[in-house]
Amino acid sequence: MRSIERVLAASLAVALLVVVLSEWNRGERTVAKAHWQTMAELLKQHAQGDTILLHNGGSTQGLDILQAAGLEVRLALPEPRGRIRRLWVVGTHRFLEQGLGELGANELPKQNPPPGLYLKHFVRTAGSVLWHASDELRSAQIRAAGKPCQQPKDGGFRCAHLPDWMYVAPTQLRRSGTTHHCLWAHPPSGAKPLVVRYRNIPEGQLTFEHGLSDTAAGSNNKHPVKVQLKWEGGQATLQATNQSGWKRSQHKVKGFLELTVRAQQDGQRHHCFKAVIR
Amino acid sequence: MSARRQVWWVGLISLVGAVLTLPTIGITDDDDFYQHAGHAYIRWVKTAVNNPVQAFKTTEIDAHFKHNKEHPPLAKYLIGGGRWIGHDLLGLWSSPQASRLGICAMFALAIMVTFAFTLSRAGPLAAWFAALALLLFPRFAFHGRVPTLDMTVAATTSAFLLCFWHLHRKPGWRAPILMGLVFGFALASKLNAPFALIGCGLYWIAENIGQSRSDGKGLVLPPVPLWMVIIPGVGFALHIVLWPHMWIDAISRYSTYVAFHTKHYPIYLFFEGQIWERPFAPWYAPFKLTWATLPTLTLLCGMVGFGTLFGSLRARTEEGRFARFLTIHAFVAIGTVAFSPVPKYGGVKLFLPFFPLFAIAAGIGFSRLRQALIKVGGQRFETRGAGVALVAVLLSTGLADTVRFSGHELSSYGHHIGGLSGAVTRGFERQYYDVFDRSLANWLNAQTPAHRVHFEPNHKEYVRSAPYMIRRGHLRSDLKLSNSQASEIIILTHERRWRTFSDLALRFADRPILHEHKVDGVVLWTAYGKP
Numbered sequence: 001m002r003s004i005e006r007v008l009a010a011s012l013a014v015a016l017l018v019v020v021l022s023e024w025n026r027g028e029r030t031v032a033k034a035h036w037q038t039m040a041e042l043l044k045q046h047a048q049g050d051t052i053l054l055h056n057g058g059s060t061q062g063l064d065i066l067q068a069a070g071l072e073v074r075l076a077l078p079e080p081r082g083r084i085r086r087l088w089v090v091g092t093h094r095f096l097e098q099g100l101g102e103l104g105a106n107e108l109p110k111q112n113p114p115p116g117l118y119l120k121h122f123v124r125t126a127g128s129v130l131w132h133a134s135d136e137l138r139s140a141q142i143r144a145a146g147k148p149c150q151q152p153k154d155g156g157f158r159c160a161h162l163p164d165w166m167y168v169a170p171t172q173l174r175r176s177g178t179t180h181h182c183l184w185a186h187p188p189s190g191a192k193p194l195v196v197r198y199r200n201i202p203e204g205q206l207t208f209e210h211g212l213s214d215t216a217a218g219s220n221n222k223h224p225v226k227v228q229l230k231w232e233g234g235q236a237t238l239q240a241t242n243q244s245g246w247k248r249s250q251h252k253v254k255g256f257l258e259l260t261v262r263a264q265q266d267g268q269r270h271h272c273f274k275a276v277i278r
Numbered sequence: 279m280s281a282r283r284q285v286w287w288v289g290l291i292s293l294v295g296a297v298l299t300l301p302t303i304g305i306t307d308d309d310d311f312y313q314h315a316g317h318a319y320i321r322w323v324k325t326a327v328n329n330p331v332q333a334f335k336t337t338e339i340d341a342h343f344k345h346n347k348e349h350p351p352l353a354k355y356l357i358g359g360g361r362w363i364g365h366d367l368l369g370l371w372s373s374p375q376a377s378r379l380g381i382c383a384m385f386a387l388a389i390m391v392t393f394a395f396t397l398s399r400a401g402p403l404a405a406w407f408a409a410l411a412l413l414l415f416p417r418f419a420f421h422g423r424v425p426t427l428d429m430t431v432a433a434t435t436s437a438f439l440l441c442f443w444h445l446h447r448k449p450g451w452r453a454p455i456l457m458g459l460v461f462g463f464a465l466a467s468k469l470n471a472p473f474a475l476i477g478c479g480l481y482w483i484a485e486n487i488g489q490s491r492s493d494g495k496g497l498v499l500p501p502v503p504l505w506m507v508i509i510p511g512v513g514f515a516l517h518i519v520l521w522p523h524m525w526i527d528a529i530s531r532y533s534t535y536v537a538f539h540t541k542h543y544p545i546y547l548f549f550e551g552q553i554w555e556r557p558f559a560p561w562y563a564p565f566k567l568t569w570a571t572l573p574t575l576t577l578l579c580g581m582v583g584f585g586t587l588f589g590s591l592r593a594r595t596e597e598g599r600f601a602r603f604l605t606i607h608a609f610v611a612i613g614t615v616a617f618s619p620v621p622k623y624g625g626v627k628l629f630l631p632f633f634p635l636f637a638i639a640a641g642i643g644f645s646r647l648r649q650a651l652i653k654v655g656g657q658r659f660e661t662r663g664a665g666v667a668l669v670a671v672l673l674s675t676g677l678a679d680t681v682r683f684s685g686h687e688l689s690s691y692g693h694h695i696g697g698l699s700g701a702v703t704r705g706f707e708r709q710y711y712d713v714f715d716r717s718l719a720n721w722l723n724a725q726t727p728a729h730r731v732h733f734e735p736n737h738k739e740y741v742r743s744a745p746y747m748i749r750r751g752h753l754r755s756d757l758k759l760s761n762s763q764a765s766e767i768i769i770l771t772h773e774r775r776w777r778t779f780s781d782l783a784l785r786f787a788d789r790p791i792l793h794e795h796k797v798d799g800v801v802l803w804t805a806y807g808k809p
Contacts, residue, residue: 008582008650015578015694019675022574022693022700028799058702058772058800067787074784079553079777098551098705138777155556170556 385422458512
């Protein structure tokens with residue numbers, strides 16, 4: 001019994017010690033300007049054009065020096081994180097690897113980082129996803145039958161001027177017995193277009209998948225859903241029919257990506273798509 | 279001093295403390311919803327008193343109760359009532375400030391209940407410790423001074439649990455009806471109140487499972503107690519009586535109300551270095567946030583308290599019953615958010631009813647630690663002075679956090695994770711709620727009047743909250759908010775739950791930094807000038 005009392009008394013002593021140490025270490029860890037300048041030189045040699053994250057536990061110490069050296073330094077990881085190809089994390093605090101996805105730790109330059117500063121280097125593994133249409137939907141411009149669709153709905157947008165099913169948002173759709181996690185993109189009536197435009201995409205290989213639901217494929221409406229893809233310097237025309245199943249195609253893309261979805265008759269044209277760039 | 283008098287003193291200290299520190303609290307993005315609704319509800323109450331025939335017309339009810347109809351009304355009556363008394367009748371406070379008085383009263387009620395509960399289980403010193411530990415938990419104190427629903431539901435569910443604990447074994451009708459009425463106030467506060475009754479049901483099962491027996495016909499449970507029928511019935515009736523919006527087309531409107539919350543739209547949370555929207559944050563987020571945000575020594579006492587309670591869980595004594603009661607309700611209060619498919623946003627706000635229960639456990643933990651010190655250290659720890667000194671030591675981290683994060687309570691983190699800077703390093707959010715705080719207002723007040731100001735990443739919330747800051751007299755009235763990044767001043771608030779934050783900070787890199795507002799060494803907002 002006495003040992004429990006001792007453990008409790010010791011836990012109080014430890015907690016008090018933690019508090020004292022925390023107070024002792026409170027405040028910014030100031031690093032000399034010269035060290036930041038050395039770090040700027042090191043990054044200029046190895047990280048020019050890469051994503052650089054300043055990680056000082058909330059302070060912006062050194063930011064002005066790194067920026068003055070012509071480096072693009074971020075205060076937080078860019079979203080979506082698929083945009084990052086190479087990441088350098090620099091700062092006064094040790095970096096915890098959280099939410100880095102397919103970024104893996106990579107070799108550091110031979111020179112040691114200046115005293116008081118940490119440096120980490122991550123690189124995206126080959127063939128990993130750089131861009132995902134559903135992650136980027138928030139910043140996409142969506143128009144249906146000539147008017148913008150801006151009403152938030154389930155992580156996407158609804159077209160307030162059209163019926164309830166006119167929206168672009170993540171959904172699950174069954175086709176040929178398989179469930180696909182995709183973006184709902186139903187064509188408007190009267191052969192009018194639904195346009196989804198992503199203004200900035202990374203250069204790479206686009207894998208585009210789309211199709212109609214099993215229910216739609218079994219309906220009397222035989223009109224295909226036509227999808228036109230446009231990007232900087234190129235385009236492709238695709239279509240999803242009752243018979244075509246879930247289709248997949250690949251394209252070399254860059255700049256922007258615009259999808260135009262339309263059908264001669266819109267009844268039961270439950271259309272859905274997925275798009276990733278690697 | 280009698281126990282009753284001590285409870286009132288605790289309430290008075292909490293209320294006065296909350297009201298006196300109201301000017302330090304900024305305007306949240308919820309103020310505009312709830313102040314507006316509260317004002318409309320009280321206007322209707324006044325009409326109901328002066329002209330009942332007019333007030334009970336469908337059009338009149340709808341005109342007043344259409345505001346914020348997705349949440350029950352009690353907190354909004356308190357918000358509107360505070361404004362009416364504090365501003366319209368007494369003229370002592372500005373309308374936004376007076377709108378918070380009713381919530382301050384709920385804050386005091388939650389602390390009084392904590393005190394009363396702990397007093398009966400662990401004595402006056404532990405009760406004072408528990409009450410003050412809750413008072414000095416910065417995030418809880420913040421929600422006790424802003425016009426939202428969370429403190430009201432925390433206070434009313436705690437009051438219901440106190441009533442239930444003292445009355446549920448009493449025979450007759452009066453006790454269940456009284457419990458039902460208090461439960462009705464909780465139901466009228468927020469949708470998480472019914473879970474307290476589920477906790478009572480689980481407690482009843484835990485108490486009576488030993489009495490159930492198996493015979494040839496299967497499992498025979500003890501008879502269902504009267505309270506199990508009366509509390510939900512009376513509570514639900516009072517909840518509907520208090521909410522005129524539900525008097526019209528009740529079934530359809532009530533279904534809409536429940537459906538709204540079962541399919542709540544996603545709200546961002548920055549947690550473990552990632553933005554969570556859908557999927558919602560992991561189930562353990564509420565537990566981890568509790569661990570990270572409580573003052574270190576309060577956390578220690580709470581953990582010791584729960585450890586002590588766990589040790590008594592199997593006892594068939596009053597102590598054992600209380601241990602089962604408190605642990606079940608604490609688990610339900612936090613588990614409701616942790617284990618249900620709802621957005622887990624806003625730090626600890628969504629499971630605020632957990633914290634009075636945690637503070638009671640902390641009071642019990644305080645007693646246990648004191649006993650341990652007496653046994654290890656000898657008689658000198660037994661004196662009243664030593665007890666008071668121990669209270670002071672164990673409240674020191676709460677006091678330090680309260681002072682350090684005054685005006686920025688939603689940025690408070692415990693010493694054990696290295697304060698706010700340690701929290702940022704671990705990937706916790708440094709602030710949320712787009713609070714238009716005093717630091718921001720004071721800095722803007724000092725700028726040249728002709729400047730246009732633009733906020734990023736969430737300008738629209740500041741457009742809504744700025745008029746309240748002006749009405750409180752905290753912000754100059756000639757401030758020009760502009761929805762253009764061409765403005766002379768851009769305020770970038772470091773809320774990482776906004777996906778655009780990183781790109782915005784990079785885009786503003788060519789602008790001169792006019793000011794960085796730091797708390798605990800961490801930048802909370804940056805003011806940029808024209809390039």
